Amino acid sequence: MTADIETFAKTAEANTPLRMQVLRNIRNRPTASGAAIAIAILVLLALLAPVITPQNPYDLASLSVMDNRLAPGETGMTGITYWLGTDAQGRDMLSAILYGLRTSLLVGLTATAGALAIGSVAGLLAAHFGGAVDALLMRIVDFMLGFPSILVALILLSSIGRGVDKVVVAIMLVQWAQYARLMRAAALVERRKEYIEAALNFGLPTRHILLFHLLPNSIGSVLVVASISVASAITLEATLSFLGVGVPVTQPSLGLLIANGFEFLLSGQYWIAVFPGIALVLLVMSLNLLGDRLRRSFNVRGP
Amino acid sequence: MSETFFELRDVSRYFRSKPSLTQRIVTALGRTGPPPALRAVDDVTLRIRAGEVVGLVGESGCGKSTLARVATGILPPSAGEVFYKGRPVTELTGKDRLNYLLKVQMVFQDPYASLNPRMKVGQLVGEALRVHKLVPKNEVGERTRGVLKEVGLDLGYMDRYPHQFSGGQRQRIGIARALAVEPDFLVCDEPVSALDVSIQAQVINLFMDVRERRGLTYLFVSHDLGVVRHISDRVAIMYLGRIVEIGTAAELFAKPAHPYSQALIRAIPSAVTRRRRAFTPLKGELPSALSPPPGCAFHPRCEHAMPICREVRPPLVQISPDRSAACHLHSTSESV
Amino acid sequence: MNAEFTQDAPLLDVQGLKTVIHLPDGAWPAVDGIDFTVQRGEVLGLVGESGSGKSVTGFSIVQLMDSPAEVIAGRVLFNNEDLRLASEERLRSLRGNRIAMIFQDPLMTLNPVLSIGEQMAEAILEHRDVGRQEALRAAADALVRVGISLPEARLRQYPHEFSGGMRQRVAIATAMLNAPDLIIADEPTTALDVTIQSQILFEVQKLARDSGTAVIWITHDLAVVAELADRVAVMYSGRIVEIGPVDEVLDRSRHPYTLGLLRSSAAMVEPGQRLNQINGMAPRIDARPSGCPFRTRCDRAMSICAEQDPTPTIDGRHGFRCHNPMPQRDAA
Ligand SMILES: Nc1ncnc2c1ncn2[C@@H]1O[C@H](COP(=O)(O)OP(=O)(O)OP(=O)(O)O)[C@@H](O)[C@H]1O
Numbered sequence: 001m002t003a004d005i006e007t008f009a010k011t012a013e014a015n016t017p018l019r020m021q022v023l024r025n026i027r028n029r030p031t032a033s034g035a036a037i038a039i040a041i042l043v044l045l046a047l048l049a050p051v052i053t054p055q056n057p058y059d060l061a062s063l064s065v066m067d068n069r070l071a072p073g074e075t076g077m078t079g080i081t082y083w084l085g086t087d088a089q090g091r092d093m094l095s096a097i098l099y100g101l102r103t104s105l106l107v108g109l110t111a112t113a114g115a116l117a118i119g120s121v122a123g124l125l126a127a128h129f130g131g132a133v134d135a136l137l138m139r140i141v142d143f144m145l146g147f148p149s150i151l152v153a154l155i156l157l158s159s160i161g162r163g164v165d166k167v168v169v170a171i172m173l174v175q176w177a178q179y180a181r182l183m184r185a186a187a188l189v190e191r192r193k194e195y196i197e198a199a200l201n202f203g204l205p206t207r208h209i210l211l212f213h214l215l216p217n218s219i220g221s222v223l224v225v226a227s228i229s230v231a232s233a234i235t236l237e238a239t240l241s242f243l244g245v246g247v248p249v250t251q252p253s254l255g256l257l258i259a260n261g262f263e264f265l266l267s268g269q270y271w272i273a274v275f276p277g278i279a280l281v282l283l284v285m286s287l288n289l290l291g292d293r294l295r296r297s298f299n300v301r302g303p
Numbered sequence: 304m305s306e307t308f309f310e311l312r313d314v315s316r317y318f319r320s321k322p323s324l325t326q327r328i329v330t331a332l333g334r335t336g337p338p339p340a341l342r343a344v345d346d347v348t349l350r351i352r353a354g355e356v357v358g359l360v361g362e363s364g365c366g367k368s369t370l371a372r373v374a375t376g377i378l379p380p381s382a383g384e385v386f387y388k389g390r391p392v393t394e395l396t397g398k399d400r401l402n403y404l405l406k407v408q409m410v411f412q413d414p415y416a417s418l419n420p421r422m423k424v425g426q427l428v429g430e431a432l433r434v435h436k437l438v439p440k441n442e443v444g445e446r447t448r449g450v451l452k453e454v455g456l457d458l459g460y461m462d463r464y465p466h467q468f469s470g471g472q473r474q475r476i477g478i479a480r481a482l483a484v485e486p487d488f489l490v491c492d493e494p495v496s497a498l499d500v501s502i503q504a505q506v507i508n509l510f511m512d513v514r515e516r517r518g519l520t521y522l523f524v525s526h527d528l529g530v531v532r533h534i535s536d537r538v539a540i541m542y543l544g545r546i547v548e549i550g551t552a553a554e555l556f557a558k559p560a561h562p563y564s565q566a567l568i569r570a571i572p573s574a575v576t577r578r579r580r581a582f583t584p585l586k587g588e589l590p591s592a593l594s595p596p597p598g599c600a601f602h603p604r605c606e607h608a609m610p611i612c613r614e615v616r617p618p619l620v621q622i623s624p625d626r627s628a629a630c631h632l633h634s635t636s637e638s639v
Numbered sequence: 640m641n642a643e644f645t646q647d648a649p650l651l652d653v654q655g656l657k658t659v660i661h662l663p664d665g666a667w668p669a670v671d672g673i674d675f676t677v678q679r680g681e682v683l684g685l686v687g688e689s690g691s692g693k694s695v696t697g698f699s700i701v702q703l704m705d706s707p708a709e710v711i712a713g714r715v716l717f718n719n720e721d722l723r724l725a726s727e728e729r730l731r732s733l734r735g736n737r738i739a740m741i742f743q744d745p746l747m748t749l750n751p752v753l754s755i756g757e758q759m760a761e762a763i764l765e766h767r768d769v770g771r772q773e774a775l776r777a778a779a780d781a782l783v784r785v786g787i788s789l790p791e792a793r794l795r796q797y798p799h800e801f802s803g804g805m806r807q808r809v810a811i812a813t814a815m816l817n818a819p820d821l822i823i824a825d826e827p828t829t830a831l832d833v834t835i836q837s838q839i840l841f842e843v844q845k846l847a848r849d850s851g852t853a854v855i856w857i858t859h860d861l862a863v864v865a866e867l868a869d870r871v872a873v874m875y876s877g878r879i880v881e882i883g884p885v886d887e888v889l890d891r892s893r894h895p896y897t898l899g900l901l902r903s904s905a906a907m908v909e910p911g912q913r914l915n916q917i918n919g920m921a922p923r924i925d926a927r928p929s930g931c932p933f934r935t936r937c938d939r940a941m942s943i944c945a946e947q948d949p950t951p952t953i954d955g956r957h958g959f960r961c962h963n964p965m966p967q968r969d970a971a
């Protein structure tokens with residue numbers, strides 16, 4: 001019966017607009033609000049990077065090799081103080097990290113959005129049509145989920161080469177399956193409700209029913225899981241870049257920055273790898289904390 | 304006007320639950336047949352004349368909602384044929400089929416599940432009008448307000464979501480949604496059972512007014528016999544997927560022929576006469592549609608059951624000019 | 640069991656309960672200061688219009704009101720323990736065990752992805768130290784008691800495979816599983832036909848008689864209340880406008896609203912004729928009239944009704960809130 005009451009609470013919850021629920025659920029938790037603030041700051045920094053960074057790290061003309069591997073706090077030839085030091089090319093680490101943050105977030109968000117779109121459509125179609133469509137789509141999903149995602153992405157990227165767009169495609173391909181599965185489960189429950197029958201009774205076109213009835217009522221749990229998966233998309237991208245198959249050197253993400261600094265770690269120039277690492281950990285951790293809060297308050301089981 | 308306005312002819316609807324893996328293996332090995340189908344509606348024939356109100360009464364789970372869904376085209380029948388204005392609806396395509404779907408509208412039993420929780424009331428009621436472009440775009444709002452007013456809903460509610468209404472108000476929204484597409488046949492699945500008495504009275508008056516104003520035909524499903532007696536011209540009583548008695552409302556209530564009808568009419572609660580009644584549990588077990596008893600499905604609970612009732616299923620036969628019943632008490636005297 | 644013979648403190652004593660709904664334009668009372676008691680083994684019928692606050696009353700008693708609703712005043716004494724002050728943990732252990740609630744919408748209680756058996760067994764295992772098999776047996780028994788045959792097969796099925804009425808019977812069976820002290824049943828037999836209703840009312844009466852379970856039976860059906868309840872409370876616009884023993888309230892109604900409800904039944908007119916309806920609608924929660932909330936629909940309203948909120952009048956065990964009550968009369 002306690003379980004019943006929880007179900008009731010959830011049903012009641014489902015009735016308040018999603019936006020309100022999300023806000024209410026975050027506001028009352030200190031860790032979640034902390035994480036939300038951290039994410040907001042990081043996103044803002046990433047967005048404003050071109051304006052606030054002391055240096056454009058990709059503009060080779062503004063770099064001075066003489067300033068290479070300066071320790072944090074030292075001042076370089078040009079008179080800039082490098083608060084987080086410089087790397088082997090004399091690039092300001094602070095600027096590099098902010099630009100790296102941009103790339104990491106860009107890849108994480110677009111890949112998640114793409115995977116979400118593909119997965120939701122596949123899940124909806126499977127749930128609505130059932131039968132052979134369902135069987136086929138779900139076999140593909142099982143197949144995709146059967147392999148470790150890093151392996152699939154690695155193989156894919158080693159065959160199509162590196163590039164921001166290619167990384168996004170690779171991550172989308174390994175992540176859509178989980179959304180498809182979740183969406184299908186949610187839509188199967190919704191599909192049995194009478195408002196869907198009412199829509200059928202009005203002879204509404206299938207596309208309309210899928211888009212305006214089934215989708216809005218099934219997407220809640222999928223969105224929650226997507227919010228967690230942004231973090232894993234970013235981690236996956238960092239891993240791929242670290243392994244040298246991810247983003248190109250001309251547009252380094254946090255993962256690539258870590259890889260670049262890796263060789264200097266043992267020679268004591270820790271900052272080149274450690275600071276991007278800290279940024280990455282901060283980002284991923286905040287996303288995870290927030291996503292987890294959402295997941296728990298909506299009582300969604302993980303993928 | 305010789306064609307029947309609406310007819311269900313030998314309609315059955317089965318539900319087959321998905322066999323489990325072991326069942327499938329056993330079936331594949333040829334040990335048993337597939338699992339038994341649940342006969343929610345079993346060989347029902349029902350003719351409805353234009354403009355009449357037919358009440359459909361029966362126990363919970365006897366197949367009333369399934370019958371309503373088959374009639375409105377939400378569910379296809381497993382066997383038999385549905386006729387709308389003389390044409391079998393399976394043969395309708397394109398515009399004709401849409402016309403049938405819209406003209407035969409359903410008011411649902413569950414005012415909670417039947418409204419999309421993420422749509423505003425105004426959108427909900429006008430949806431079919433907009434999607435099928437039944438009226439010019441700029442008239443959708445007007446028509447929507449019109450039907451909302453017709454069912455007695457405050458127009459200030461247009462921009463609210465269904466969850467902000469109490470059960471009774473939601474049912475009016477459901478009625479408004481059906482009326483918006485100007486149907487000529489309303490299949491009402493327990494449309495007032497969620498409403499309290501004072502509003503029930505208004506809504507039943509509303510159903511009667513709307514019928515008069517729009518010349519509608521109703522199939523009125525309800526378990527409230529008081530309401531059914533009040534509103535119906537004819538009443539059909541259903542038991543375990545079959546119609547066991549059908550006749551004019553006045554006669555049937557005055558002198559029910561089938562023992563199940565008699566039990567039902569006895570059990571009608573009354574605020575006027577009965578206080579702290581000692582309720583009596585039903586005799587015998589409620590049968591399951593998964594394994595209906597052989598012979599007359601009512602025999603385990605029937606006080607008049609005879610040996611033949613356990614073996615032979617009584618057909619629905621005419622027992623007087625305006626009455627048919629499926630009971631050996633009547634068919635024996637008739638057919639022998 | 641009649642209240643007048645019971646000396647003990649009531650099982651449930653609700654005093655001045657007030658629950659508001661927070662809407663963008665303010666907090667509006669859905670339940671506006673109500674008082675009532677329920678004795679052990681007593682059946683209290685709670686009747687009233689759609690939106691009168693019956694469900695909110697039920698949820699407020701078990702402290703299940705989530706935002707935008709909030710219980711802002713009053714006491715809910717259950718066995719002398721104020722549930723408003725009880726911890727969430729304490730409430731959890733009471734709900735489903737000592738207090739069971741049957742919701743208006745059975746889908747609220749039933750989890751669509753678990754089989755009926757799993758859910759019912761879970762309800763037992765949560766509060767009792769028995770084996771899984773025994774829990775399932777108890778669940779099967781309970782299904783039979785609400786008139787569902789072949790319980791073993793039914794336990795393996797999922798909620799969507801049941802008809803609306805059968806789901807509601809499952810919810811009722813689940814509520815009775817642990818023989819609670821109090822059952823709050825919110826319109827539980829609305830979707831059922833009369834023979835099944837009789838069967839369920841029989842089981843409820845038996846539970847009240849044998850286990851001393853008190854029942855708050857929320858319904859809009861006066862006829863059911865007349866046949867089942869010991870006492871009736873009639874709600875309108877968040878208040879109890881009339882309360883008393885069932886014969887008093889139904890045969891010697893003092894409030895015009897109660898009388899209007901009784902007269903609007905289909906049994907009161909000839910078939911095919913228009914029913915006696917109470918005109919108008921219950922006012923929206925944020926647009927209740929001044930003075931007596933019923934005055935806009937009342938045919939006995941006087942000028943004072945618009946100015947002053949009628950206070951409760953107590954006549955023996957019969958209470959009502961009306962400036963111009965129906966005259967006292969003997970039973971017909
Ligand atoms: N989708 C379905 N899958 C399997 N069985 C079903 C389905 N829908 C209905 N049934 C079964 O069909 C039978 C009839 O159900 P139906 O909902 O038509 O009954 P009803 O007469 O409307 O009952 P109620 O008065 O409780 O609403 C029931 O035994 C039910 O379990």
Ligand SMILES: Nc1ncnc2c1ncn2[C@@H]1O[C@H](COP(=O)(O)OP(=O)(O)OP(=O)(O)O)[C@@H](O)[C@H]1O
Nearest residue numbers: 469470471660669688689690691692693694695924
């Ligand atoms: N979550 C909510 N949000 C907004 N208003 C609400 C909410 N819950 C209840 N209300 C309002 O509180 C009032 C009382 O509602 P309640 O559900 O208690 O009525 P009821 O007597 O149970 O009616 P019914 O017979 O229709 O179930 C209504 O005006 C309703 O609109």
Ligand code: SF4
Nearest residue numbers: 931934937944961962
């Ligand atoms: S107080 Fe006045 S308006 Fe209210 S019920 Fe009594 S007579 Fe009618």
Ligand SMILES: [Mg+2]
Nearest residue numbers: 367368412803
């Ligand atoms: Mg039904």
Ligand SMILES: [Mg+2]
Nearest residue numbers: 693694743825
């Ligand atoms: Mg309610």
